[in-house]
Amino acid sequence: MLITTRNFLARSAAAFSLVAMPVPAFAATRLRFADVTTADAPRSVALVEIFAKEIGANYEFQPYFNSTLFKQGTELVAVQRGNLEMAMLPPSDFAKQAPEFDILGAAYVVRDAAHLNAIFGSDIGEEFRQIAGEKLRVEILAPAYYGARHVNLKGDRKIMKPEDLAGVKLRMPGGESWQFLGKSIGANPIAMDYAETYTSLQTGAIDAQDNPLPNNKLMKFHEVTNQIVLTGHNIGFGLLLMGSKVFDALSPEAQQSMRDAAKKGFAWSTSEYLKQEAELVGFFQEQGLVVYEPDVASFRAYAQAQYLQSPLSASWPRGMLERINAL
Template sequence: MTFPLNRRSALCMGASLAAATALPSWAQAPANLRFAAVFSDKDIRADMMKMLAKDVEKDFKIEVFLNSTLFRQGTELVALQRDNLEMGNIAPQDISKQIPAWSLLTSAYLFRDANHLNAFFASDMGAQMKKMVEDQLKVKVLGPVFFGTRHVGLKTKKKINTPADLAGVKLRMPPGDSWQLLGRSIGANPTPMAYAETYTGLQTGAIDGQDNPLPNVQNMKFNEVMSQIVLTSHLVGYDLLTLNMKVWNSMSPEKQRAFQAAADKAIAWSTAEHLKREKELAEGFKNQGLDVYTPNLAAFRENAQKVYLASAEAKEWPAGMLDKINGMK
C-alpha cells in the first residue's frame, strides 16, 4: 500500500530524517572507555570505579579490567600514550621512568598522610607536576588515589627495629628503578616481582617479605603467608587516576567539568574507605596471630633521607620543592 506524498508530508519526512541523522548529544550512544588496573575486584578502588562509572554513564560507558587482565603491570601508561587504552590506574613510579622529576613524588617519607598528599596535588606545585605529565606524556591526571600507607610484611619472625635489621632481607618490590631505590632506602634487598606473583613468592620462599598497605595485604591474602607486619609507614601509597588526553580533549568543557567532579567524588570516597579499613585491619591482623608493631621510625626516616639525597634521582628533582613539601601544613 502506498500513500500520496504531498508538500506537507514531504516536509515532515525531511524533518524526521534530519532529526535522525543529527541526534542531539544527549541522545548519542555513550562513548566506551576501557579502564585497566593491577588491583583486584575485592579492592576498594574497584568500588570506586563502579561509583565513577555510574555517575558518568549518561555520556560514557566505563569498562573495568582488573588484575592486569588487559595490560600487564607497568605497561598501562604506554598503552594510554599509544591510544590503546582510554583510562588507567598509573603508579607515579611509572611516570618517573619518563619524567625523572617525578621521582621526588615516589620517595620514602615524603608525604605524612593522605591529607598531606591531597593538599600537595591541590597546590600550585601539584598543578606544575600534573602539567608535566599532560604536556610531555599526553595523559590527563584526574587525581591521586590514596590506597593506604605501605608497611613491611615478613614471612620470617626476625624482629625489625632499624634499617640494619632488614639487611639481606629479600623484599618484593614492583619492577622499576624507583621501586628498587625505595626498597634500598629502608635497608632491604629489593627483589622485583609482579603483584600477582607475590603470594606464591612468599609461599615458596622466593622472597622474604613484601611492602604494601594493609588493605592490599587483606585483598591479596598475604597475611596467610606472613608472620609479622612492621609498621614502617615508609610510603603513603597512591596511584593516579588517568585519562587518555585525546579522550579528554574530545569532551566539551561542560563534560570535562562533570567528569572531573565525578572523579573527585569517587576518589574522596575511596580515600575515606581506605583510612577506615587501615584502622580496622591493624587490630584484625593482631587477632589473627600476626605480630604487628612499630619499629624505630626516626632511624628509618634518617636512613631513607640519606639514601635518596645521595641518589642520581635527587639531581632531577625540581629545585626547592622537597623543602616546600616538607613545610606544608
C-alpha cells in the same frame, strides 16, 4: 507506475515514522577507561557509582578492569594515540616519559592519604599537571589513594629503626626503583615474582615482604610470618588521567565538573581503604601476629638521605622534596 492503496498507505506510514522518530539532541562523548585492578576495588566502585553519575548524561563512561582492554604498562601510550580516553596510572608509569614523577614513588615522600591530597591540592600538584600536559599530553584529574606498604616478616627481631633491618632479605619487585626502595629502608632487597613470595617465606629463602595490608590478607602471608611493622614507607596511589585532546575540547565548566566528580569519588574510596586498613590490623592481631609502629621519623630521614645520595634523585625537580616535606 501503478500505486495501490496498500502501497500508498505503507509509504505514508514509513514517511511518518521517519518524521515522528525522536532524534537524539546530542551524541554522548565516549570515555573508555582502563585499569589493572578488579571491578570491586573501592577505587573502581568510586568511578562507576560516583564519578560516572556525577559527570552526567553527556558522557558515556566505559570502564575496563583487570587489564581487559590494554595490558598493564601500555595504557599511557594508548591514551596518547587516541585509542583510549582515560586511565588510572601510578607515578612510575608517568616517569617513563616524564622522569620528574619519580619523586612521587620514592620512600616516605608521600606520607599518607591526607598528604597525597595536600600535594595535588597545592601549587606542587599544578606543576605536575603542567608537566603531564606538556610532556605527556594528558590531564591529571585527581589522585586516588589505595594503601600504604608495610614490612611483614618472620622472626621475633623487633624493627624500630632502619638499622634493625640490616641483613633482612626483603622480597621486592624487580627493577631498579623497587630494589632501591627496599635498600632505602635498610633491608637487603631480593628481586622475586609476587607469586613465589609465600613459598619463599615458608622455606626461609626470604625473611620479609612488603605490601599493603589488604594484599597481605589476600595472599595469606600472615600464615608464614610473625609480625607486621607499620613502616608506611610507600603510599600506593594512582592518578586518574584523560587525554589532553579530549579534555581540552571541554568547556571550562565541564573540565571543572570532571575534576570535582573525580575528587568526590576518590574521597569515598579513600575512606573505604582506610577503614579496611584499620580493620585488618585487628584481623592480623587475632591471627597471632605482632603489629606495631616503628620510629617512622628515623626511617624517613634515613630513606630520604639514601635517595639524595643516589642517581635516582637526579631527575627530581630542584627543591621539590623540601616543598613536599613542608606540606
